[in-house]
Structure formats: C-alpha cells, structure tokens
Amino acid sequence: METPLVVIAGRPNVGKSSLFNRLVGRRQALVADQPGLTRDRQDAVCTLGGRLVRIADTAGLEEAPPESLSGRMRAGAASILEQADLIVFVVDARAGILPPDAHFGTWLRRLGRPVLLVANKTEGRAGYNNALDAYTLGLGEPLSVSAEHGEGISHLMSTIAEMLPAPAAPEEGSEHADVTDGLKPLRLVILGRPNAGKSTLVNRLLGEDRMLTGPEPGITRDAITLPLHDADGRSYQLVDTAGLRRRARVQDDVEKLSTGASINAMRFAEVVVLVVDAADGLHDQDLQIARLVEREGRAMVVALNKWDAVEDRDATRKAVADRLERSLAQLKGIPVVTLSAVTGANVAKLLPAVRAVHDTWNKRIATSALNRWFEDAISQHPPPAVQGRRLKLRYITQANARPPTFVVFGTRAEATPEDYRRYLVNALREVFVLPGTPIRLDFRGTVNPFSDKG
Ligand SMILES: Nc1nc2c(ncn2[C@@H]2O[C@H](COP(=O)(O)OP(=O)(O)OP(=O)(O)O)[C@@H](O)[C@H]2O)c(=O)[nH]1
Numbered sequence: 001m002e003t004p005l006v007v008i009a010g011r012p013n014v015g016k017s018s019l020f021n022r023l024v025g026r027r028q029a030l031v032a033d034q035p036g037l038t039r040d041r042q043d044a045v046c047t048l049g050g051r052l053v054r055i056a057d058t059a060g061l062e063e064a065p066p067e068s069l070s071g072r073m074r075a076g077a078a079s080i081l082e083q084a085d086l087i088v089f090v091v092d093a094r095a096g097i098l099p100p101d102a103h104f105g106t107w108l109r110r111l112g113r114p115v116l117l118v119a120n121k122t123e124g125r126a127g128y129n130n131a132l133d134a135y136t137l138g139l140g141e142p143l144s145v146s147a148e149h150g151e152g153i154s155h156l157m158s159t160i161a162e163m164l165p166a167p168a169a170p171e172e173g174s175e176h177a178d179v180t181d182g183l184k185p186l187r188l189v190i191l192g193r194p195n196a197g198k199s200t201l202v203n204r205l206l207g208e209d210r211m212l213t214g215p216e217p218g219i220t221r222d223a224i225t226l227p228l229h230d231a232d233g234r235s236y237q238l239v240d241t242a243g244l245r246r247r248a249r250v251q252d253d254v255e256k257l258s259t260g261a262s263i264n265a266m267r268f269a270e271v272v273v274l275v276v277d278a279a280d281g282l283h284d285q286d287l288q289i290a291r292l293v294e295r296e297g298r299a300m301v302v303a304l305n306k307w308d309a310v311e312d313r314d315a316t317r318k319a320v321a322d323r324l325e326r327s328l329a330q331l332k333g334i335p336v337v338t339l340s341a342v343t344g345a346n347v348a349k350l351l352p353a354v355r356a357v358h359d360t361w362n363k364r365i366a367t368s369a370l371n372r373w374f375e376d377a378i379s380q381h382p383p384p385a386v387q388g389r390r391l392k393l394r395y396i397t398q399a400n401a402r403p404p405t406f407v408v409f410g411t412r413a414e415a416t417p418e419d420y421r422r423y424l425v426n427a428l429r430e431v432f433v434l435p436g437t438p439i440r441l442d443f444r445g446t447v448n449p450f451s452d453k454g
C-alpha cells in the first residue's frame with residue numbers, strides 16, 4: 001500500500017505552514033505573517049503515531065478567478081485534495097470563523113474525503129473560546145492547537161494516525177523492489193535569477209505542471225523538493241528555488257526569506273544547475289551565483305535556457321562561454337547545455353551532463369598517478385623561492401572527494417604563493433579531466449621543519 005497522504009488546507013494565513021513544519025519536525029516551509037505566502041505545494045514524508053505518512057502543505061484557498069495567480073494556486077490545491085486520505089482543515093481561532101472558512105468547509109464536506117478540523121492559534125483564553133466557534137462548521141469537534149507555541153501537536157499527531165485507513169498487510173516481495181536500487185537520489189538544485197525559467201524547466205523534467213510559472217518575476221517563493229526518475233532509472237531529489245536577485249535590491253521580507261531558502265537548498269546540493277536566460281544574456285548576478293556555488297564546493301552545469309528565443313545562436317554561445325571562462329577562473333570547464341524548457345528542445349541532454357559532473361565531483365585519483373603527474377609538474381615549472389629560500393614540495397595526495405580535495409606536503413609548503421597554487425589546480429583539472437567542479441588544494445609543512453633541511 002502506498003504511504004497515506006495527509007493534506008493541510010485552509011484559507012490564507014491561518015497557520016498551515018507552521019503546522020506543516022511542526023508535523024514534519026523541521027522548518028521546511030517558509031512561514032511569515034502574510035497571507036498568500038505559500039505558492040507551491042510543500043511535501044514531506046514523516047512518521048506520525050508510528051506510521052509513515054506523506055504530508056502536503058497547500059497554498060491558501062482563495063476565491064479568485066481561475067486565470068489569476070491565486071486562481072492557479074487554488075487549482076493546484078484542489079487537485080491534491082481529491083487524492084487526500086485525510087484533509088486537515090485549519091481555521092484561525094484568533095480571527096474566528098469567517099465566511100470563507102464556512103464556504104470551504106461546505107466544499108470540503110461535499111468532496112467526501114475524511115476531514116479533521118483544527119483550530120489553530122488557540123494559545124490564551126480568547127483562543128480557547130473562539131475554538132468553540134468552529135463547531136458551527138459542521139465538521140465535528142475542532143482540535144485545538146497552537147502551531148507557533150507547539151501546543152496540542154502530539155495529540156494532533158496521534159489523532160491523524162488514528163483517522164488514516166488501516167495499513168494493509170505487506171505483500172510478499174513487492175514494495176521492496178524500488179528500495180533496493182542502492183543508489184541514493186542525486187541532490188540536484190536549480191538556481192538562477194528570477195524569471196530565468198527554472199520552474200518551467202523543472203516541470204519539463206518532471207513531465208508535469210507541478211510548479212507555478214509565469215512572466216512575473218518572483219513567482220516561486222519557497223524551495224520545493226521533488227522526486228524525479230530519469231529514463232536510465234537514476235533517481236534525483238530535484239529542488240526548484242526562488243530566483244536570486246542582487247542583495248541590495250532585495251527589500252521585502254518575503255524575498256529575504258525566499259532567498260534564504262534558495263541558498264540553504266544550494267548548501268545541501270550535490271550538483272547545481274544554474275539556469276540562465278539566453279535571450280537576456282549572462283548577467284553579473286549569474287556569475288555571482290556561480291561564485292557562491294564554487295565557494296560552497298558544489299558541482300555545476302549551466303542551462304542556457306530560452307534558446308528558442310535566441311536569434312544569433314553562434315554569437316550567444318560564444319559570448320557566454322568566453323564570459324564564463326574569463327570570470328570564473330576557479331570553476332573552469334563548466335558544461336553548458338543550450339535548451340528550451342518551453343519547447344523541450346535539448347532538455348534530454350541536461351541530466352546526462354548533471355551525472356557527468358557528479359561523477360567528476362565524486363572522483364578519487366590514485367596517489368601513484370597523482371605523484372607521477374606531480375613530479376612532472378614541479379620539474380616543468382619549479383616552485384618559486386619565498387624569502388630567498390626554495391620551497392620543497394614533496395608529494396601530493398587526495399584527502400577527499402565531493403569536491404576533489406588535495407593536499408601537498410613539503411618543507412614550508414604552507415608558504416606556497418597563490419599563483420603557484422593556481423598553476424597546480426589548473427594542471428590538475430586538465431590532466432585528470434575535472435571540469436565543472438571546484439578543486440581544493442591545501443599545503444602542509446612537514447611536522448618537524450628541522451628534521452629535513454634538504
Ligand atoms: N521563450 C521561452 N520562454 C521561456 C522558456 N522557459 C521559460 N520561459 C518563460 O519565462 C517565464 C518565467 O518562467 P518561470 O519558469 O516561471 O521562471 P522562474 O525562473 O521559475 O521564475 P521565478 O520563480 O520567478 O524565479 C515564463 O513566462 C515562461 O513561459 C523557454 O525555454 N523559452
């Protein structure tokens with residue numbers, strides 16, 4: 001049997017995302033005291049009352065024309081509600097029961113799915129009295145909680161578990177088939193400026209209109225994690241994020257939260273796809289994002305999107321490649337895939353490129369091969385003298401992968417100047433074919449500097 005699905009619903013700003021975070025036990029969804037903050041559905045699998053449960057947070061149910069942004073958000077919420085094994089209908093006890101609550105209450109009753117009524121924000125006496133108000137919805141006894149203060153949550157958890165359909169006895173041999181895959185999903189985070197086409201690309205990869213998209217910049221607000229399986233059976237944890245603008249321009253609080261969520265997602269990534277609007281060209285902000293990715297040690301692929309809208313393709317391709325090469329010395333050889341998320345052209349090339357940089361990022365090079373190269377490299381171009389004394393670099397070893405990290409040992413090795421370090425990194429990248437990944441190179445002096453005056 002599939003993991004049962006619990007969907008949290010209610011009008012905007014009643015505290016659905018806070019409740020979602022309480023139930024899944026971490027701060028996954030953005031929370032702020034502003035109606036309409038959640039736009040795309042947050043999903044998480046967690047354990048409630050000893051049962052594995054999938055929980056979905058939804059955008060607030062608003063009355064809005066279907067073609068508007070809120071109308072499209074509502075359509076997304078409605079389709080998941082129809083699949084729910086249990087709907088947790090949240091009302092705001094502090095605000096009392098308002099006409100939209102009553103309206104949606106009626107709608108939910110007609111839907112015929114099991115509903116658990118939850119009165120949130122019940123801390124304090126007024127909250128308690130107002131919770132009683134919720135009886136008028138005709139959805140049974142409201143369960144009082146305060147998501148913000150963490151009150152009533154464990155009772156809520158066990159009530160949810162009790163209301164779910166009983167788990168079916170496991171069928172022999174089934175169900176485990178897809179767990180034995182062995183490979184962990186590759187954590188792939190999509191970053192880029194607002195309106196670059198990130199969500200359109202994500203929908204294209206998924207083959208489903210899962211994320212809201214549109215010509216208004218700043219549509220996506222929260223980082224949304226989505227499971228994806230490619231044609232070769234490789235699985236991914238795909239994360240769509242809110243567009244990143246230059247910090248000086250980020251003024252409102254929601255954008256600050258959204259930007260924070262994008263950066264956090266990037267820190268958990270293995271590979272980042274930087275989506276660039278090719279019709280608009282490579283901006284400084286794109287390079288800044290790339291530098292951030294390098295600093296955090298993630299591998300990277302550039303998706304040059306909206307290729308369908310580019311007139312002079314050769315010139316555009318060359319301009320972007322030149323700019324990347326010149327401006328990102330620390331991350332040379334980033335693979336660039338030109339594609340169109342809207343038409344789907346060339347999108348099939350993206351995941352193979354992602355897997356290739358992922359392999360590179362994970363690569364381990366044998367110490368013997370490294371040192372054969374190293375001897376050559378330092379005899380061709382000997383390390384300089386520092387304060388009148390030659391540096392004695394003796395050997396190199398790979399200390400770590402993800403990203404590839406090397407250590408050079410030698411007498412006073414730690415005094416190696418930056419340009420010599422860069423020479424070694426570039427040579428390493430070329431000889432061992434390590435494009436699109438940061439390379440770390442450290443230097444360690446020998447333990448006792450007097451034991452070897454060579
Ligand atoms: N011509 C063309 N338009 C595209 C392409 N991909 C996306 N767009 C359009 O670009 C606009 C922005 O797309 P989104 O996917 O919402 O962009 P986003 O990067 O997710 O934007 P935010 O979430 O606001 O950061 C929409 O109007 C898309 O239809 C493409 O390949 N070609």
Ligand SMILES: [Mg+2]
Pocket residue numbers: 198199200211212213219220241242243
């Ligand atoms: Mg988006």
